[in-house]
Amino acid sequence: MNKRKRFEESFFKILSGFAGFSLIAILGFIILIIFIKGFNALSLDMIIKTPKGGYYYGGEGGILNAIIGSLYIAFGATFIAILLGMPAALYINVHLVRYKRTQNTIRYFLDALWGIPSIVYGAFGFTLMLALGLNASLLAGIITVALLITPILIRTFDEVLSTIPKGLHEAALALGSTRTEMAFKVMMKQGFSGFITAVLLAFGRGIGDAASVLFTAGYTDLIPTNLDEPAATLPLAIFFQLSSPIPEVRERAYAAAIILTVIILIISLSARGFSKKMARKINK
Amino acid sequence: MILKRIILYKLSSAWMVAALALILSFPFFIGIALYIKAVPLFDIQSVPQLITSSTWSPSEGKFGFSSFIFSSFYVTILSFIFAAPVCLLAGIYLTQFASQKLVSFMLPVIDILAGIPSVIYGMWGILVIVPFVRKVVAPLINIDSPGYSILAGGIVLAVMCVPYMLNMLIETFNTVPTGIKEASLSLGATSWESIKHVVIRKSYPGIISAFGLGIAKAFGETLAVMMVVGNMVQLTFNPFKSGYPLPALIANNYGEMLSIPMYDSALMFAALILLIVILIINLFFRYFIYKTQRS
Numbered sequence: 107m108n109k110r111k112r113f114e115e116s117f118f119k120i121l122s123g124f125a126g127f128s129l130i131a132i133l134g135f136i137i138l139i140i141f142i143k144g145f146n147a148l149s150l151d152m153i154i155k156t157p158k159g160g161y162y163y164g165g166e167g168g169i170l171n172a173i174i175g176s177l178y179i180a181f182g183a184t185f186i187a188i189l190l191g192m193p194a195a196l197y198i199n200v201h202l203v204r205y206k207r208t209q210n211t212i213r214y215f216l217d218a219l220w221g222i223p224s225i226v227y228g229a230f231g232f233t234l235m236l237a238l239g240l241n242a243s244l245l246a247g248i249i250t251v252a253l254l255i256t257p258i259l260i261r262t263f264d265e266v267l268s269t270i271p272k273g274l275h276e277a278a279l280a281l282g283s284t285r286t287e288m289a290f291k292v293m294m295k296q297g298f299s300g301f302i303t304a305v306l307l308a309f310g311r312g313i314g315d316a317a318s319v320l321f322t323a324g325y326t327d328l329i330p331t332n333l334d335e336p337a338a339t340l341p342l343a344i345f346f347q348l349s350s351p352i353p354e355v356r357e358r359a360y361a362a363a364i365i366l367t368v369i370i371l372i373i374s375l376s377a378r379g380f381s382k383k384m385a386r387k388i389n390k
Numbered sequence: 391m392i393l394k395r396i397i398l399y400k401l402s403s404a405w406m407v408a409a410l411a412l413i414l415s416f417p418f419f420i421g422i423a424l425y426i427k428a429v430p431l432f433d434i435q436s437v438p439q440l441i442t443s444s445t446w447s448p449s450e451g452k453f454g455f456s457s458f459i460f461s462s463f464y465v466t467i468l469s470f471i472f473a474a475p476v477c478l479l480a481g482i483y484l485t486q487f488a489s490q491k492l493v494s495f496m497l498p499v500i501d502i503l504a505g506i507p508s509v510i511y512g513m514w515g516i517l518v519i520v521p522f523v524r525k526v527v528a529p530l531i532n533i534d535s536p537g538y539s540i541l542a543g544g545i546v547l548a549v550m551c552v553p554y555m556l557n558m559l560i561e562t563f564n565t566v567p568t569g570i571k572e573a574s575l576s577l578g579a580t581s582w583e584s585i586k587h588v589v590i591r592k593s594y595p596g597i598i599s600a601f602g603l604g605i606a607k608a609f610g611e612t613l614a615v616m617m618v619v620g621n622m623v624q625l626t627f628n629p630f631k632s633g634y635p636l637p638a639l640i641a642n643n644y645g646e647m648l649s650i651p652m653y654d655s656a657l658m659f660a661a662l663i664l665l666i667v668i669l670i671i672n673l674f675f676r677y678f679i680y681k682t683q684r685s
């Protein structure tokens with residue numbers, strides 16, 4: 107090994123190591139900044155109170171309206187996404203299992219659908235909303251977010267289903283079950299933790315997305331009690347409070363960011379837990 | 391009993407087909423709906439005119455998108471320049487050099503970061519990147535900058551895209567068979583040489599696709615960019631000045647768009663441009679992946 111080679115070797119090893127570790131550093135830095143900034147303003151009031159009069163000038167209150175609104179939207183959207191996504195993913199892996207080409211084409215389009223930015227879904231949701239004669243409301247927000255997260259749910263679930271050994275399909279069919287019975291009794295059971303992972307991922311995406319609800323869900327200080335009422339969302343609460351000139355209100359945006367980050371962390375950690383369980387099951 | 395099972399089978403199959411068909415038709419629905427909304431705009435100005443003109447004055451009915459389109463591309467390209475080399479090197483490190491322990495720690499971290507909402511990245515951008523650009527970078531080359539600039543947008547976007555691209559890169563590098571790398575090593579190549587000539591060459595299509603999809607993601611990113619980019623309509627090459635990308639245009643003006651004639655058409659046209667550009671990039675690079683995966 108000559109000198110130049112040895113130099114190149116260690117140079118790139120160090121450089122790539124530097125790149126890898128600087129990523130960890132940046133990412134840790136982001137989380138750190140979010141937590142340091144918001145920690146002071148974080149209080150129990152934030153979580154259990156809705157904004158009171160003068161809240162946006164630094165007055166009393168919290169962002170319960172946004173937390174509840176976000177949860178409503180994410181739950182509603184995830185529900186619709188499950189209704190659409192679960193059968194679609196099962197169909198790809200049960201009925202189309204012999205048609206590799208069709209499977210791949212469908213996956214191809216779903217992947218492309220995944221790539222469409224949420225602002226486009228938001229704009230589409232807005233036109234849909236006007237066409238249906240709806241106002242900015244919980245319902246419109248739920249529909250738009252559902253459109254956004256369904257491809258995510260399908261593709262994640264589909265990835266898991268496609269790892270289930272084909273022998274299981276054949277065994278179930280050979281025993282005389284219909285494809286439906288095979289899908290719901292064998293595939294769903296085998297892929298259940300993968301299904302939960304997919305649902306959690308979709309849910310996390312739904313709760314964190316702002317651009318799609320910006321047009322469609324509106325914003326209100328009240329907790330919505332009906333589908334046709336507008337709903338506040340956490341990301342938008344952060345966004346609006348952050349643009350306030352009053353420091354106290356901005357402080358609260360930082361605190362709200364902590365709440366959102368913690369929710370997302372819980373969701374993605376539990377999603378990981380479930381997918382690990384799935385991996386163990388398959389390796390067995 | 392049998393009848394019940396058959397009925398159940400038919401019903402659930404119909405449900406499955408309907409759900410899948412509905413989902414696959416989304417892009418067409420979205421495209422058509424946005425197009426219908428944007429049509430009134432085409433009556434006053436032709437599409438090439440809309441795209442090339444830079445006069446933006448909605449109250450006079452003048453809609454020129456060129457500065458928005460330019461800003462979008464500028465921010466995207468800038469973020470790509472920042473993110474791509476770091477991602478590539480980090481991907482190589484994590485798949486080729488790093489210990490198993492580090493990798494199993496890093497993968498969840500990357501996943502979690504990919505899931506953090508854009509508004510959080512945007513807030514971080516306001517807290518860290520904007521002051522950094524204003525107080526550190528701009529004075530360094532003697533330029534006055536408000537901080538809210540194309541450069542800040544590019545940096546925040548780069549940080550956002552890193553987990554996304556890195557995930558795909560790691561997947562690509564992991565599909566390179568260990569055997570061919572070992573063959574290269576056994577021929578006396580150093581490990582960097584094997585990486586350079588074997589691993590990277592073998593995963594070339596995957597790298598290109600990961601970059602392409604990263605660009606598509608950056609192009610459509612809304613909130614994080616909008617919070618730091620300044621949102622001023624101007625055509626400028628100076629990265630220290632404010633820009634106004636397409637997604638920010640849509641998100642910022644939804645409130646007023648129904649009060650000014652044609653404004654909603656213009657915004658839907660902007661959404662249509664985004665949709666078309668991103669779908670084309672996505673379809674192209676995904677096709678690339680599928681082609682190379684099969685061979």
